[in-house]
Every structure is written in C-alpha cells, then in structure tokens.
Amino acid sequence: MTRLFLMLLTLLFSLSGPAMGEYSDFGRSSLAAKNAPKWGPQHGGDTHWQRIQQTANGMERKGWQDIRINRQQVDSTGNVAGRNRPDLSGINPRTGQRHNIEFDTRASSSARHQTTVNANDPNARNTFIVLP
Amino acid sequence: MEHLKGFSAVNLDADAAAAALEETLQQFGPVGQSRLATFQDALEYLLPIKSFTTRYVVMGLGEWSILLTDMRGANCYVEAFAISRARHCKAIGLFLQQKRRELHVFENERKVRQVQSLSDGNRWYFREEGVLQPFEDAEECVRRKKQDRLSAEALRHYFQTYTDVTIPDWKNTSFTHIFGLARCTKGLRVAVSEFETVE
Numbered sequence: 001m002t003r004l005f006l007m008l009l010t011l012l013f014s015l016s017g018p019a020m021g022e023y024s025d026f027g028r029s030s031l032a033a034k035n036a037p038k039w040g041p042q043h044g045g046d047t048h049w050q051r052i053q054q055t056a057n058g059m060e061r062k063g064w065q066d067i068r069i070n071r072q073q074v075d076s077t078g079n080v081a082g083r084n085r086p087d088l089s090g091i092n093p094r095t096g097q098r099h100n101i102e103f104d105t106r107a108s109s110s111a112r113h114q115t116t117v118n119a120n121d122p123n124a125r126n127t128f129i130v131l132p
Numbered sequence: 133m134e135h136l137k138g139f140s141a142v143n144l145d146a147d148a149a150a151a152a153l154e155e156t157l158q159q160f161g162p163v164g165q166s167r168l169a170t171f172q173d174a175l176e177y178l179l180p181i182k183s184f185t186t187r188y189v190v191m192g193l194g195e196w197s198i199l200l201t202d203m204r205g206a207n208c209y210v211e212a213f214a215i216s217r218a219r220h221c222k223a224i225g226l227f228l229q230q231k232r233r234e235l236h237v238f239e240n241e242r243k244v245r246q247v248q249s250l251s252d253g254n255r256w257y258f259r260e261e262g263v264l265q266p267f268e269d270a271e272e273c274v275r276r277k278k279q280d281r282l283s284a285e286a287l288r289h290y291f292q293t294y295t296d297v298t299i300p301d302w303k304n305t306s307f308t309h310i311f312g313l314a315r316c317t318k319g320l321r322v323a324v325s326e327f328e329t330v331e
Contacts, residue, residue, distance in 0.1 A: 053261075060243065061217075063156070063210050065185060065203065072253040076322045077183040078205050080253065094160065096184045096322040123322075 043070045043087065044103070047131055051103050052087050064090040073100065075121050082120030084113070098124040105131050133331060135181055136302055138207035140199045140225035140236070141295055142215045146192025150311035152215040153190060153199070161316025168310040171302050177312040178202040183325040186317055192308035196295050204327055209236040217241045224294055228284045235287060237265060237294070247273060249282035258282075267293040 042049045052069060059067050066078065067090040073081045076091060076098040086100040100117050104110040110128045117126045142149050150165070157163045168174045174189040178200060185203035188211070199208040209225030216223035216238040225236035227250075237245040245262040258278040264270055272286045291299055300307075317324065 057243070060210050060213060063159075063214060065206055065210065067210075069259065071257060077325050083253070085252075091184065093185075094319050096317075096320040096324065 045105070048087075048103050048105065051129070051131065055088055055101060056090075059088075059090050063093045065093060066091050073117065073120050074098070075124065081124075082116065084116045084120060086113075086117060092125075100124055100126045102126075102128050103131055104128070134229060135204070136200070137228040138205070138226070138232075138234075140208040140212035140223060141193075141196050141291075141297070142199065142212050142219075143195060143222040143295070144197055144215070144219055145195060146190055146197045146307070146309040146311060148219065149192075149197035149199070149215060150190040150309075150313065152219050153188060153211060153313055155218065156211065156214045157188075157313060157315040161318055163316065164312075164314035166312040166314075168312050171305065171307065171310070174200070174310050174312065175302075179329050180326040181329065182327065184317075184320065184322065186315060186324060188313045188315075190311045190313065191300075192310070193297050193300065193305070194308065196297050198300065198307075207234070207236075209234075212236075213238045213243065222294075224291065226287055226291060228287055228299075230284070233282045233284055233287060235282065235290060237262075247282050249278065251279075265290075265294075 043052065056067055056069055069088055070085050071089070073084045073086055073089065075081045076096060087103050088101040089098065091098055098121065100121070102110065102113040102117060104113060107130050110130045114126070114128045144152065154163045154165060166177065168177055168189065174191065178187055178189055179202070181204045182202050183204060185201045185206055187202045188208065189200045191198045199212055201208050207225050207227055212223035212225050215221070220241065223238040225234070227234035231251040233249045235245060235247045236243070243262065245265050247260040249258050251257070256278040258281050260273055264273070267290050269286055272282050275281045288299055
C-alpha cells in the first residue's frame with residue numbers, strides 16, 4: 001500500500017514538470033530532476049512576479065539590452081534617473097529607447113508610479129499595467 | 133580594462149558563431165563584417181565604448197567563441213542566448229567586475245540559470261533563477277551578506293569547468309579567428325553617446 005502511494009506521488013510530480021515550465025524559460029537540466037526549481041527572491045505577489053518573469057523572458061528572447069528587474073531607474077545611457085525601482089526595465093534593440101514597466105494591482109499605486117517614473121525620465125517609454 | 137570583465141561565450145567555432153550572430157543582427161538591417169588579425173585590432177574596432185551596442189567582436193578559442201560588444205555595461209548574454217537557440221548550442225555569460233558579478237547559462241534553447249550579485253545604488257542586489265548547476269558551489273548563493281555572494285573567483289572557476297577554456301587574458305591569448313560585426317543603427321531613435329576610454 002505504501003509502495004503504491006509512493007508510486008502515485010512520483011507520477012504526480014513527474015506530470016507537474018511541464019506545467020511548471022510553461023510559465024518560465026527554465027528547462028529541466030539533469031540536476032533539476034534532483035533539485036526543485038529555485039525561484040526568487042520574489043518581488044511582490046505571485047501574479048505580479050509571474051508577469052515580471054514572463055515579460056523579462058520575452059524581452060531576453062527578443063534581444064532587449066540591459067534588462068533590469070526591480071533595480072534603480074536608469075536612462076538610455078545607463079545613468080541613474082531616480083531612486084524609484086521599476087518592476088522591469090530594458091532597452092529596445094530596434095530604437096535604443098529605455099522602456100520602464102510597472103505592474104500594480106491597485107490603480108492608485110499605478111498612478112503614483114506613473115508620476116514618478118515619467119518625471120524621472122521623460123525620454124523613456126513607460127508602461128503602467130494594472131493587474132486584475 | 134573594466135569593460136572586458138563582461139563577456140559571453142558560445143559553444144561554436146568562430147566562423148559558425150559569427151555567421152549565427154550576423155543572422156540575428158540582420159533583423160536591424162545590413163550587417164558589416166570584418167576579419168581582424170589580433171586582439172589589439174579587435175579592441176580598436178570596438179572602442180570607444182558607447183551607450184548602445186553598435187559593434188561586436190567574435191573571437192575563437194577552439195570549440196568556443198567569445199563575444200564582446202561596444203555597449204557600456206553589456207556582456208552580450210542576450211546575443212549568446214539568440215545564437216544558442218539558433219544553433220542549438222550551449223552558451224554562458226559573465227560579469228566579473230568587483231561591483232557586478234553575474235552568471236547566465238543557456239542550454240537546449242532555454243535559460244537554465246541566471247545569478248546576479250551587484251551594487252544597485254545604496255543597496256546590494258542579489259537575484260537567482262533556475263536550479264543550481266552541477267559546476268556551481270551552493271555556498272556561493274547563500275552567504276549571509278549579499279555582497280559576498282557569487283564571487284569573481286567562483287565565476288572564473290565556473291567558466292573553466294563549463295567550457296573547459298580558461299578565461300582569456302586578452303592581449304596574450306591566441307584566438308583562432310577574430311570577426312568584427314557592425315549592426316545597422318538606422319532605426320535608432322536615441323543618439324548613441326561615446327565614453328572616454330580608460331585603461
């Protein structure tokens with residue numbers, strides 16, 4: 001009975017692998033079979049963090065430069081533009097423009113970020129997304 | 133030179149790596165390619181360092197090729213990732229600066245590991261993603277002080293173990309072939325600034 005339970009548990013974990021990978025860019029190396037994937041440190045809630053990761057992974061695949069997650073705001077030349085730390089930032093490889101992205105769960109937080117990020121770097125393209 | 137402490141490598145010879153990078157850069161327009169004889173030529177090709185990437189050098193070290201760019205604070209890891217996906221090869225990116233240490237590893241068309249330990253204004257920033265790789269020392273990511281994590285020494289060891297190639301000391305390293313690639317900058321909406329070269 002115990003052996004059957006363990007077999008079912010093993011099967012459950014092996015099936016959950018692709019589902020976990022679906023939200024990330026990380027494959028499962030040979031060592032990954034032994035070690036659980038390690039994520040983090042997470043910034044914000046689960047949905048917030050997941051959107052940051054997904055967007056950052058997409059930017060890497062599209063060749064964006066100087067991708068920054070939750071780091072000090074800088075302009076297109078890399079100079080510090082303010083103390084605010086956008087959730088995500090990077091330089092578009094086609095235009096050379098710095099983009100800052102803020103994900104918020106409340107409209108009021110998003111509005112506050114909009115004021116700060118735009119004031120710090122008016123030449124950047126800034127996107128403010130309110131998560132449902 | 134501090135800029136040379138940020139670079140990437142792909143598991144391809146220089147001809148194949150340069151061809152793959154050229155294909156990637158063609159999305160921005162025509163790509164200029166030059167053959168360079170020495171590392172000094174490569175350095176002259178790249179300098180001065182700029183605010184945005186316009187040129188790359190690809191330098192062969194047997195089965196691996198090193199990638200460098202002329203963009204300040206860039207180590208070509210996204211380009212190495214693109215080559216890795218296009219040619220189904222391994223790739224690794226590093227920063228070995230005192231205040232910026234990073235590891236990026238790509239295999240099977242995926243990012244398998246990313247660790248960053250760097251100064252970010254008035255705080256030290258540490259972030260890791262993916263599972264610990266077989267060549268890593270687990271202790272490097274769990275030290276109490278964030279600024280002690282991911283030492284440059286460990287990164288050197290990781291690179292050598294992963295690629296079986298020693299990190300070049302540039303001027304004294306004998307590269308098999310060196311290619312210079314210049315991407316099209318016509319679509320840029322921001323002026324590219326040049327920075328003073330400091331030895």
